[in-house]
Amino acid sequence: MLSKKNKEALFNPLSKDNPVLVQILGICSTLAVTASMEPAIVMGISVIAVMALSNVIISFIRKSIPTTIRIIVQLVVVAALVIIVQQFLIAFDYDVSKQLSVFIGLIITNCILMGRLEAFALNNRPWPSFLDGIGNGLGYTIILVIVAAVRELFGSGTLMGFQVIPQWCYDHGYENNGLMILPPMALITVACIIWVHRARNPELMEN
Amino acid sequence: MKFLRKYMDKIQPQFRPGGKLQKLESVYDGMESFLFTPNTTSHSGTHIHDGNDLKRTMITVVVALMPALFFAMYNIGLQHYLAIGQPETPWLTMWTFGLLAMLPVIVVSYVVGLGIEFIGAQIHHKEIQEGFLVTGILIPLIVPINTPLWMVAVATAFAVIFAKEVFGGTGMNIFNVALITRAVLFFGYPSRMSGDEAFVKTDAAFGMGAGTTVDTFSGATPLGQIATNVGDSLSLHNVVGDPITTCDAFMGTIAGSPGETSMVAILVGAAILLVTGVASWRVMCSVFAGGLAMAALAGAFPSPTYPASMLSPWAQLCYGGFAFAAVFMATDPVTGARTRVGQYIYGFLIGVFAILIRIYNGGYPEGAMLAVLLMNAFAPLIDHCVVSFNIKRRMQRAGNKK
Numbered sequence: 175m176l177s178k179k180n181k182e183a184l185f186n187p188l189s190k191d192n193p194v195l196v197q198i199l200g201i202c203s204t205l206a207v208t209a210s211m212e213p214a215i216v217m218g219i220s221v222i223a224v225m226a227l228s229n230v231i232i233s234f235i236r237k238s239i240p241t242t243i244r245i246i247v248q249l250v251v252v253a254a255l256v257i258i259v260q261q262f263l264i265a266f267d268y269d270v271s272k273q274l275s276v277f278i279g280l281i282i283t284n285c286i287l288m289g290r291l292e293a294f295a296l297n298n299r300p301w302p303s304f305l306d307g308i309g310n311g312l313g314y315t316i317i318l319v320i321v322a323a324v325r326e327l328f329g330s331g332t333l334m335g336f337q338v339i340p341q342w343c344y345d346h347g348y349e350n351n352g353l354m355i356l357p358p359m360a361l362i363t364v365a366c367i368i369w370v371h372r373a374r375n376p377e378l379m380e381n
Numbered sequence: 382m383k384f385l386r387k388y389m390d391k392i393q394p395q396f397r398p399g400g401k402l403q404k405l406e407s408v409y410d411g412m413e414s415f416l417f418t419p420n421t422t423s424h425s426g427t428h429i430h431d432g433n434d435l436k437r438t439m440i441t442v443v444v445a446l447m448p449a450l451f452f453a454m455y456n457i458g459l460q461h462y463l464a465i466g467q468p469e470t471p472w473l474t475m476w477t478f479g480l481l482a483m484l485p486v487i488v489v490s491y492v493v494g495l496g497i498e499f500i501g502a503q504i505h506h507k508e509i510q511e512g513f514l515v516t517g518i519l520i521p522l523i524v525p526i527n528t529p530l531w532m533v534a535v536a537t538a539f540a541v542i543f544a545k546e547v548f549g550g551t552g553m554n555i556f557n558v559a560l561i562t563r564a565v566l567f568f569g570y571p572s573r574m575s576g577d578e579a580f581v582k583t584d585a586a587f588g589m590g591a592g593t594t595v596d597t598f599s600g601a602t603p604l605g606q607i608a609t610n611v612g613d614s615l616s617l618h619n620v621v622g623d624p625i626t627t628c629d630a631f632m633g634t635i636a637g638s639p640g641e642t643s644m645v646a647i648l649v650g651a652a653i654l655l656v657t658g659v660a661s662w663r664v665m666c667s668v669f670a671g672g673l674a675m676a677a678l679a680g681a682f683p684s685p686t687y688p689a690s691m692l693s694p695w696a697q698l699c700y701g702g703f704a705f706a707a708v709f710m711a712t713d714p715v716t717g718a719r720t721r722v723g724q725y726i727y728g729f730l731i732g733v734f735a736i737l738i739r740i741y742n743g744g745y746p747e748g749a750m751l752a753v754l755l756m757n758a759f760a761p762l763i764d765h766c767v768v769s770f771n772i773k774r775r776m777q778r779a780g781n782k783k
Contacts, residue, residue, distance in 0.1 A: 347529055353569035362543060 175301075183294070183306040187313035194317040194364065195371045196378060199285040204318060205360040206277050211334050213273045214322035216263070218315025222308060224255045224281055225290060229307035232295040239296075248291045249282065256281045286310055321363045329354030389413055407502040411509035435551075439514045441659045445650040446518050446709065452646040453639035454479030457526055458590075460581045460636055464600070464620050465592030474590075481586040483639060486521040489530045493537045494520075501546050512551030512558075513541070519559035519709065522640025523702065523750075525579040528566060532573065536565040556757045557716045560750050567750070575746065577601050580636045581620055597622035602637045603630065604701045604739065608746035610688035630699040641702040651708040660712035663724040668707035671732020672698055679740050689740040703735055706749035716757040720767040727763055731756045 176184075193199045200221075207217045231251050232239075239247050260278045263271035271278065281287065290310050295303040326332055328351050331339035339348065353359055372379050389412075395402045396409035414436070458475025461482075462468060494513045502509045524533060540561040545554045567574045581600040585591035601609075603617045603625065610616075619625045620636055629635055633643020640647075654660035676694035683691045698704060711717060711731050718727035731752045738748025745751065 347531070349532075349570055349573075351535075351569040352571055353565060356568060 180302050180305050183298075183302050184309040187306070187309040188316065189313075189371070190375065190378075192313045192317065192371070193286040193289070193310050194314055195368050197286075197289070199289055200314055201361075201364070203277055203280065203284060204321060204364055205357045207274060208318055208322040208325055208360050208363075209355050210326040210330065210332075211319065211322045213270055214318045215315070216267065216270045217274060217277065218311070218318050220259045220263070220278060221281055221284065221286070221314055222311030224252065224259055225287055225311045226304055226307035227255050228252045228287065229290060229295040229303040230300050232291050233298060233300040233303035236296050244296065245288075248288065252287055252291075253282050286314055317364070317367065320367060321360055324363050325354045325359060329359075385416060389416070404503065407507060407509050408499060411499075411502070414508075436511050438659055439511045441657050442515045442654065442709070443518055445653040445659070446515075446522065446640070448646040448649040449522060449640040449643065449705070450483075450518065451476075452633055452643045453522060454483055456633055456642055457482050457582060457639060459634060460620055461583065461590055464581055464583050464594045464598050465590070466595040466621075467592065478586055478590045481589055482526055482582050483521055485530055486524065486526070486528075486533055487518065489533050490520040490537055491517040493534045494541050497538060497541045497546065498550075501550065507550070510551035512545070516541075516558045516562075519640075520562050523559060523563050523638050523705070524566060525574060525638055526582045527579050528570075528573055532566060532570055533562075536562045536569070539565050552715055554715060555761075556754055557710055557713050560710055560754055560757075563750055564754060575605060577605075580638065595621055600636060602701070602746075603635055604689070604746040607689050607692065607700075608743065611685075613685050615688060615691050627693070627696040627699050630696065635700075638702060641705040644699050644704050647704045647708050654708065654712065660708070661714070661717070661724055663721060664712050664717055664728040665707055667725045667728030668711045668732040668735075669698065671729035672703055672707070672736050673732070674729075675733040675736035679736065687740050687743075689746075697736055697739075701739065701747045702749040703732075703739075706735065706753050707732070710749070710753045711756075716760060718760045718763045718767075720764050723760070723763040723767040726767075727756055727760055730759075 187193060190196070194201070194204060203217065203221075207213050228248070228251050232248060235247075256279060259281070260271070263274070263278060290306060294306045298306070323333060326334075327338060331337060331344075331350050393409070393413075394400050396406045397403065398406075402409075455472060455476045457479035458470075458472075458477070459479075461478055462470040462475055491513075494517050498509060498513050501507075520533070520537060524536075540558050544556050544561040545551070545558050548554050563574075573579055577600040579600070580602050583594050583598075583600070598620055599618070599622065600620055606617055607615060617625050619629070619634075625635060630642070631644045633646060635642050651660075651665060655662050655665070673694050676692070676697035679687075679690040680692070680694055680697075685691075689697075692700070707728075711728055718724050734752035734755055735749040738745055738751055742748065
């Protein structure tokens with residue numbers, strides 16, 4: 175079940191082959207949904223679900239997809255799954271689905287998804303494809319949550335909606351940084367994470 | 382001086398490789414070249430030597446900023462004593478109050494900025510560059526006097542690291558570091574950067590000059606008043622409610638960020654920069670030309686919806702940070718355009734955008750900062766277009782002669 179190759183498919187995307195940090199994919203949603211943690215986590219879970227299932231489905235039918243129309247087939251599969259996720263969210267977590275607005279729908283165009291379908295699911299059996307989808311989804315979610323935690327902590331003084339920075343600090347002149355809530359700070363936060371990540375993994379540095 | 386030279390020579394071996402303090406080599410080199418002329422010169426080939434190095438350029442800019450700085454200190458005191466109802470205070474007391482009020486900001490800006498530069502130089506084993514000398518004095522001049530010191534520290538650190546060090550340090554930055562500091566404060570802590578409480582210091586500075594404000598006190602800057610103006614005519618007043626004219630703005634006895642208020646002091650600085658040839662007159666003049674053109678255009682269609690359009694073009698130049706940005710920010714040789722034609726375009730567009738934002742964007746009563754930052758981003762593109770156009774033109778000329 176978990177051979178060496180499967181383990182790599184599952185665990186490599188968490189750090190050494192992280193879709194956001196190393197391949198710089200999926201940046202658009204990282205900018206848009208990371209102002210606070212709750213939508214970031216929901217977004218992450220949605221992407222994990224869609225990515226794992228679409229990887230499996232494409233992997234099952236990989237031999238019968240004509241190469242010339244494979245992108246369209248992939249899009250149809252992903253779109254169907256995304257709509258299911260979207261309806262699920264509207265039904266069970268309406269407030270968060272309102273916050274995420276179009277970005278759930280835009281999972282369809284998430285670069286990581288298409289990338290994994292093209293690069294992995296089309297050439298591998300369903301089980302490794304499933305693990306690859308979970309791994310890449312998790313790698314994406316981890317970054318999303320870290321960025322959201324930094325932005326929510328310094329931008330609103332809260333984590334998951336709970337006040338973290340004590341009132342004492344505000345009484346002594348501390349103020350939340352409004353810039354953290356604005357999208358540019360998501361880019362800079364991601365850049366800082368990449369900076370740290372590259373510094374710890376020198377083999378990833380470009381010349 | 383001889384004593385100093387001897388002392389520096391004596392401690393030098395400790396900083397060279399193998400010495401006890403070799404990790405601080407760049408600090409030693411920095412101090413030595415700060416105190417003495419570097420004595421390392423090229424030995425072969427023909428070289429043209431000029432006494433004007435980076436350090437001297439930077440010091441010239443700092444000297445040019447001095448009139449604005451000294452006037453800023455006086456004006457901070459003046460606004461303070463006006464606000465607490467003691468306008469008869471002698472000017473020296475006012476100036477001392479302003480000095481005490483500004484000193485902490487200057488110290489914080491230099492300590493944080495130079496500290497990061499020193500650390501960066503140590504990590505990369507590079508020489509310490511002098512770039513922060515100017516930035517460190519610009520920051521206190523463009524940040525409202527009531528900004529808490531820790532905010533200044535945070536913004537300075539952010540700007541030095543993300544706008545300068547990550548691009549490679551002095552001379553490599555894309556955006557003006559001092560303006561990035563202000564932009565971080567502006568977007569991060571908007572309530573501290575505009576409105577009634579940002580620009581006039583009403584509490585004591587080191588125990589000096591506290592008092593209760595007079596009833597008619599309002600700390601809004603003239604541009605802040607214009608932004609909220611209602612009706613067909615503008616009525617501008619100073620901090621205690623007396624009407625002010627463009628002449629006051631020209632002299633600089635109005636509320637505002639410390640360095641920006643006095644057109645006179647800024648023009649003296651501009652003269653120093655132009656006479657010494659440190660700043661580009663092309664940029665400086667074209668900023669004013671662009672501002673005048675846009676102000677005249679907007680002034681031709683005055684409308685109560687956009688109250689700032691009712692100001693005369695001349696007044697547009699005097700109020701707010703326009704002149705300061707034109708003289709000290711737009712002329713930054715690192716972040717601006719470098720080709721001659723490019724400098725005209727770059728400066729003109731800064732002037733146009735500064736007035737455009739000020740008049741037609743209700744959210745920002747002053748647009749000089751955003752205009753300079755915007756054009757910083759476009760400066761390389763302008764240069765590229767100018768250069769490639771020139772190449773194309775000359776290619777064509779060469780082709781025609783055949």
